[in-house]
Amino acid sequence: MKATETRKWWALGALSASALVIGLDVTVLNVALPSLATELPATTSDLQWIANSYNLVFAAMLLPAGLLGDRFGRKRLLLAALALFGTASLICAYAPSAEWLIGARALLGLGAAFVVPLCMSLLPVLFTPQERGRAIGLWVTANAIGLPLGPIVGGWLLDHYWWGSVFLINIPVIVIALVAVVLLMPESGSSRRLRLDLAGVLLSCAGLVSLTWGVIELGDQGLGNGIPAVAVAAGLALLATFVAWERQLGQRPAIHPLVDLALFRSAGFTWATLLATLVTFALFGALFTLPQYFQSVLDADALGTGLRLLPVVGGLLLGARLGVRLVPRLGVRTPVTTGFLVLAAGLLAGTATGTGTGYGFVAGWLTAVGLGMGLILPTLMDVALGALSVEHSGAGSALIQALRQVGGTIGVAILGSVLNAVYRDRLDLSGLPAPAADAVRDSAPAGVLVARQLDAPELLDTVRRAFVDAMDAMLWVCGGLGLLGAVLAIAFLPRQTWPVTDVPVGRPGSKAGESGQVTVG
Template identity: 35%
Template sequence: MQQHLRSNPRSNPRTGDGTRAALYALCVGFFMIGLDATVVNVAIPAVRTSLHAGLDAMVWVNSAYALCYAVPLLLTGRLGDRFGPKRVFLAGLAGFTAASLACALAPTAGVLIAARAVQGLAAALIAPQAMAVIVHMFPAERRGRPLGVWSAVGALSMAAGPLVGGLAVATLGWRGIFLVNLPIGAAGWVAARRLVPDHRPAVRHRFDPLGIALSATGLFALVFAVQSGAHYDWGQVAGPVSITRLLVLAVVCLAAFVLWQHRNPREPLLPLRLFRDRDFTAASTAGAAMGCAMGGLFLPLMVYFQDTLGCTALQAGAATVPMFALSSLCARWAGRRADTVSPRLLAAAGFATTAAGLAALLLLLHPGVSLWTLLPPLLVCGIGIGGISAPLAGIATRSLRPGLTGAASGVFTTTRQLGGALGSAATGLILQSHPGGTTTTATQAALVFPVAALLAGLACCAAVRARPVAARA
């Protein structure tokens, strides 16, 4: 069913300045959910001591957020098509801010884990809507610049995470890493409420209960198994539940989900006609490859910096800040260029540059290496990373019908999140398979995986049709 959108004229910016203000209001929420994906890592030792928690519980402080963020994205993307992306975005931002307060006040590790899970669910409401609103606000031929800003904010949030976490823990204690979200979330909610255009569906969409159940079960089993497999030594989880059985359940449920989406006589949760668009399919697959590379890069690198080179957690995190700062700058440049230069070429150049920088990093690793020696290849990686996200998002959305923007945003975001979980699990498994997994040899072996993922993303770019950005299917 094709959907036409109507806008609330009171909240629809008419000027260029108003449109930019709406974009920046969206970016506040997007920055916050990106920040909370990384900010907690620095505070884990302080949280563990304060709450008298074990290492297993601390693992779940991060895993609960990541799991509840990734699993519902298909549904939350579709909610934007049903109720309008602004409404869902505001609900997610309010929920995320409230959950942040619950995290800050958590008296036990169990309460903290539950609040982090709610944070993840709220983040899943926010992420697809930001991309969907950008698609509604800007025509395809002018979408590169705002997507560049959106990508730059994502990179900036990753750069800020370790620094914000370290400063908050040093001045306010570990609860401060969540308290900083309260003024940010409140200001972001007010700004989005006033500035973001209210695109609402003129055609009422239906829900797909069976599709929701199958996709949620399959994605939960898949993400949990991939993310936690190493923790459980790829064996039993509890009682009859094992990682192998979870993977089998994931395959069965997701296969049944795809079959049901094909046969659904009404309105499916995931319109498979999205994948008839070669550009969308190629961009989403390349996004998954990018997620694999990023998820697979930082686990071995952070472990190597701390265990082999003797860095503190804050020093290890700070070593990546210049890379992400440069990535943020390059993302804005790539977004602007994507309106006039082929986004396929920009994304391909980004994948190739990142792969080259990572390969150089791999060759430079040795036990006595200085972090300053590793900075140039990390900066090359930052240049490449910055050139990927905005062109890929532009490719994925340039031919979409209005009624599919929410679903497409959900799929695009889901592939990135699943790719990240897979990349982290794969490199973790490679590290574990080497005796003395923090050695240079083990780290080099683990980093081969993200290089391979980047080359796969480069191959996906070759499948994108060469045509002007403004062309519509």
């Protein structure tokens, strides 16, 4: 049963609220880590696992979540996932120890792993191809707004309440989303009742956990550490085995494969997904670095850091609105290519940032970064979703999000390694005691703290110059990725999208018109 015109847009509001909470939770923890270290108390290792337990479970469960939504009903599982996310938020807020918080964060990651692809998979169910671009733009924007809102809201809460309050902010939004989903959302799922691909679930989970953990640890410990490198190699081997298993499973119609590899026969799905992964790679690296720049160089607090990220949101809102208007007139390729060029221009302009640069210049190139993102992501998500039939939108959406999640994690690790290498190379620590020098090498925030404790303005200036040089080097890499994205978009992205009139690519047995769109060009 289709939702009415009014109800489906209200339903989109519920999905967007859910996406907002997920985006918020990604960054709100960052401002609470110093409080957790002293009040729980939590060691450095504990703090790393508080963050990484969420990331690992989230990455591992994305693919099974989409498949289970297709199999058992997306509305039903979305309600369960929202309830789990709310319950886990409560446990996080009142966790009596670091171990409890690590476990609760893993539950939070499990809830998020279901919420994100299930919300996304409902968009082709609720909206026609003509409406979907606008709907996806709103959903992507809500997800992105959560990232800078995390430090803003978290900083304000920590100034007035205890650390657990940063998790309690999820509860009212989750309650509203639950009520809205119950009242406004139609149930949907696959009509085919096939056996679940349990081997695929195990292989994908093991591979994604091993790869994600290894990449996180390599980013923290450096490329010379053997165990994380082995974990990365094992993860890649498991994922290669998973692909081989899924390929031969496609010939066995009695089992529902976890990933429909035939989707990659569609140029639109393949290149939209890969380009979305590429842009997430660059974005996560920039978002990892900018808060450190604001706090270590501009002396901003947590709240001020979040406020300084708002130009990204402003640019993204504008870019998303422009994209919705340009795609019907110009097709897909032109807005996406333009978005990558604007993104690259903003990132490359950022390489001119120095220790004495005013925030006005930074806000300018951040706005360009957001504008490029707004042109790129909603359009690419629309193209990728347009290749999915309604029956398989859950598994397909989960695949898109899984690739983006892994791309973002790898982006933070690789770009973080570039940042650390250049930062340490630029430091002049001659005459500094060994313990203090080691602390300065750890990170720019630690270096700023040491310089202030020693009342050493020259050391403070050295730390800040070294970090800005490192950030500029990282932005050169991100800008290069933006230019690469523009070249790939011109070369491989279909020019146009059209309403489907035939059987969708790669899904035997699907009915004509299920996918919404196919790509040509």
